[in-house]
Every structure is written in C-alpha cells, then in structure tokens.
Amino acid sequence: MADLSRLSMNHVTLLEQCSMPQFVDVLARNDVRLASLWRDKAREHGVEKTAALVRERGIGVSGYCWGGLLTSPDAGEARQRRDDMRRALDEAALLGAPSLIFVAGGVDEVEKSVGEARKRALEGVADVVQHARDVGVRIALEPLHPMICATRSVLSTTKLANDWCDALAAEDIVGIAVDVYAVWWDPDIEQEIARAGKRVCAFHVSDWLADTKDLRLDRGMMGDGVIDIPRLRRAVEHAGYDGPIEVEIFSQRNWWRRDADEVTRVVRERFVSAV
Amino acid sequence: MADLSRLSMNHVTLLEQCSMPQFVDVLARNDVRLASLWRDKAREHGVEKTAALVRERGIGVSGYCWGGLLTSPDAGEARQRRDDMRRALDEAALLGAPSLIFVAGGVDEVEKSVGEARKRALEGVADVVQHARDVGVRIALEPLHPMICATRSVLSTTKLANDWCDALAAEDIVGIAVDVYAVWWDPDIEQEIARAGKRVCAFHVSDWLADTKDLRLDRGMMGDGVIDIPRLRRAVEHAGYDGPIEVEIFSQRNWWRRDADEVTRVVRERFVSAV
Numbered sequence: 001m002a003d004l005s006r007l008s009m010n011h012v013t014l015l016e017q018c019s020m021p022q023f024v025d026v027l028a029r030n031d032v033r034l035a036s037l038w039r040d041k042a043r044e045h046g047v048e049k050t051a052a053l054v055r056e057r058g059i060g061v062s063g064y065c066w067g068g069l070l071t072s073p074d075a076g077e078a079r080q081r082r083d084d085m086r087r088a089l090d091e092a093a094l095l096g097a098p099s100l101i102f103v104a105g106g107v108d109e110v111e112k113s114v115g116e117a118r119k120r121a122l123e124g125v126a127d128v129v130q131h132a133r134d135v136g137v138r139i140a141l142e143p144l145h146p147m148i149c150a151t152r153s154v155l156s157t158t159k160l161a162n163d164w165c166d167a168l169a170a171e172d173i174v175g176i177a178v179d180v181y182a183v184w185w186d187p188d189i190e191q192e193i194a195r196a197g198k199r200v201c202a203f204h205v206s207d208w209l210a211d212t213k214d215l216r217l218d219r220g221m222m223g224d225g226v227i228d229i230p231r232l233r234r235a236v237e238h239a240g241y242d243g244p245i246e247v248e249i250f251s252q253r254n255w256w257r258r259d260a261d262e263v264t265r266v267v268r269e270r271f272v273s274a275v
Numbered sequence: 276m277a278d279l280s281r282l283s284m285n286h287v288t289l290l291e292q293c294s295m296p297q298f299v300d301v302l303a304r305n306d307v308r309l310a311s312l313w314r315d316k317a318r319e320h321g322v323e324k325t326a327a328l329v330r331e332r333g334i335g336v337s338g339y340c341w342g343g344l345l346t347s348p349d350a351g352e353a354r355q356r357r358d359d360m361r362r363a364l365d366e367a368a369l370l371g372a373p374s375l376i377f378v379a380g381g382v383d384e385v386e387k388s389v390g391e392a393r394k395r396a397l398e399g400v401a402d403v404v405q406h407a408r409d410v411g412v413r414i415a416l417e418p419l420h421p422m423i424c425a426t427r428s429v430l431s432t433t434k435l436a437n438d439w440c441d442a443l444a445a446e447d448i449v450g451i452a453v454d455v456y457a458v459w460w461d462p463d464i465e466q467e468i469a470r471a472g473k474r475v476c477a478f479h480v481s482d483w484l485a486d487t488k489d490l491r492l493d494r495g496m497m498g499d500g501v502i503d504i505p506r507l508r509r510a511v512e513h514a515g516y517d518g519p520i521e522v523e524i525f526s527q528r529n530w531w532r533r534d535a536d537e538v539t540r541v542v543r544e545r546f547v548s549a550v
Contacts, residue, residue: 114460188440227387
C-alpha cells in the first residue's frame, strides 16, 4: 500500500483530456500535489508560463518527460538531438524538475545495428552530462520495453542502464528511472534494482493488461493487469528510493477517453489498493 | 549468406493458405526439402498420415511446434498440460522430428506472479524430461519475446533458458531454440548464445518490422525489418550449430494473404540475400 503523499500524476495519463492549465486544475481539485510534466504540453503552454502556473498552484514537479533519441547515425541529426536534449534540461531546470527522463532512441532502418545504436546513445548521454550538471537536473536513464526497441529505445534492460551508469561514472547527475510496465517481465529485475541502489531516481507505475492490443498506447490502470506492482515498489524502496511514485498510463482505448476527474479519482484509489 | 540446403519452412508461415497436404505440395514444387511442422495442422490431417506423407515426399522434419503452457497454478490443469506435453513428444517422435519446441506459458491473472509461473514451468519441464529421453525427442526451450510474457511465455531471455538448462542438468535431451524475432533486442544475446554452445538445437528466422502493429501476428520477411540476422546466424554457428534454419513468419496483414508459391519463392530469395 503506497502513501498518497507520494502520488505524482504524469500528464500523459490525461494526454487527450487536458491542456496544461486544465491538468493543473484537475490535480488541484483532486488533491494531487505532485506532477510529472509532459514536454509537448509544457511547450504548448509555454515553459515559463508553466513554471509560474505550477508554482502558483503549489504543485511540485517530480520529473520532466522527456529528452533523447540520440541514436541517429547521421552526424547532423545527432548534433541537433544533443542540442535538443540540452534545451530539455534547461526547461526541466526552469520548471523545478529534479530529473529529465531520457529516452534513448531506436535502430536505424538501413544500418540495422542495435549495437551501434546503443554505442551512440551512450556517447550522446556522455556528451550532455556536463550540461546536466551545470543546470542541476539529473538525467534519468529509463529502460523501456524491448517491444519498442526498434523505434523508441535501445535501452532495453535495467542491467544495461546500470552498465551505462558504470561507464558514465557520473553518479551525481545520472540515475535510473524504473517503470514497472517496461521491466516487470525481466528475470533479473530485482538484482538489477538492488545493483542500481541510489541510482534509482524515479519510479513509474501502470499495469500490463493481459489482452494488450498495442505496443505503446494500451497500458492499464494499476490493479487491472498482471504486474505485481507492490513487489517492484518494495524492490526500489529496498534499494533506497523513497521519492514520488508517478502514474504514467498511455491508454488510447480506455483512460484517455474518460473524464479527467474520474480518471484521477480511480488513480488515487488504485494508488492505495494496488501500488 | 545462408546455404539453401539448410532452409526449413515452418508451416506457420503458410498457416492461412495451406492444409498439411497443400503445404507439402508447395514445398515439393519449390524445392524446399525441410519442414518444421505445426502441431494443429499435423493433428488436423492426422499425425500418422502426416508422418507417412512427409516420408513419401522426401521432406525432412526439422522440428515440431509446439508443446508446453506449464505455468498454471491449478494442479489439475497442470497435470493435463504435462500429459499433453508427453503426447506432443510422442507425436514428434512419430513424425521423425528431432525436437519439440517448448512454449512455457504465461502469468496467472489472479496470482500475478511471473516468478511463480517460472518456477512451475521449470518443474513441468523437469517432469517430462524422462519421457523425452524415452522417445528420443529433444525439448527445445524457446525464449519468447517479453511482450508475450503475460499470455504465452514467461521464458523471456536466453540467459533464463541457459539457467534452466543448468538447473535441469539434462544436456542430452534439453536444448535451446534461438528465434531472432524473440531475442534480437537482448543486450546479452551474443554472450548467452556462446554460453549455450551445443545447447542450441534450432534457429528460427523472420524480421522485426519497424512499424509492427501486433504483439504476435505481424512478423516481417527476412530483410524487411531491423534485425541483423546474419550477425545472429554467425553467433549460433560460432556456438556450434550447423543445422536447419527455420523460416517462421506469423503475418496476418501480409504474408498470410499471399499466394503460397509466391511466399515460398520470396522466402528462398531472402534466405540467400538476408539470412
């Protein structure tokens, strides 16, 4: 049973329902004090305006989603993406977010090398580490599910995230985000979370629906799927993480179609009963 | 570049087009000498009749797909599934298949424990090992993609398959099937294939489409996706595997809708150019 004071709502859970001001209103109305901000939504409203808005309304920012896609073999594109990652870090700093979620990027369809893509992603992170330090925002390496390895993220396991952290040797400013949806299947997850220890800087929850229909947009509400979420919560807590728990549900066929207040009420209930 | 003499066609590649006799006709017409048989199709035609048919037509049987689903927490169902696995081994022996592909089974929706499901799957395999030995058919543990962990297979990595082989201590009769579609994303795949060594007893090819739409039925033809298939072929060859290479393409939106001879011609071309 998770403590509601740790609940952070990721804007993506209400992606289709809410602009930034609407999202902040829903949180305030439903007594949710923490938010993980979605970059597109923050930029749509304006990053400085968003920073002022959350400050005024007393909403704490637990994270900023996301920057990255650093796997391109094209030098020009790679440079552009690293610059964009630096801008995302600047925005995160302005918003008061302690960390920026890092999404690695996929595999080039001509090159067809997941190994080369991984090499470039790691080099890309190394290249922006000093900027992250300068602006005081942690880079949260987020292993994503192997089913989106081709298109979104070649960082497929927590073991690889730990290996990258070892290689970067920047424990002060690079951490790991553990998302139950991405890692629940991993036979080594408990040992790799223990290995991560204080690297764990974010914990995301949702659920894996047994009848899932889509590779990205069909996540379930906590309790509606097969993930033993409390087991994973205990694992990150045992590793030393006691920060916000972010609810991040991409759900084209269900939760994105419902009333935002209703979704938020269910999130609060399930946060207590299923996290 | 793979040698066409190693080409084995898995019946599932022509699942929608061909009954067993039609499948065998297509192979004979297109000079494909090896087949991996799909259990539903063999039983539909009759296992003994199928055995006679492939013998008459000079088609070698490289494998039999599949037996398993040994993760149920219900004792009665577990017993039934193990009995069914023994029958599948008997059928494989009758068909002259050197191995039976083992599909572990998924996670119980009430229990929600991938760990318990894994324990029971391993115990289930241990229980049928002696029968496999008695009938002379190898059990090929096939790691399947983590995206089907909930419903089809909790055996999600080649590392776990190796761990199970270590635990079973039955190297004579339990091996590992490497399917590029299931394992290409794995950061440890090369080291785990090397660790597997002579355990590798089957190698399956298809491709991961960048725009894949379905968790099971949208595999691509070799060369149409992002998998570096030759790299994985070299890895299994380096481990000591020089047997048949099975083409296994589940493709609801494309290849299952095409003429069987056309599909088989493309398979032969791509086997040379992209495997």
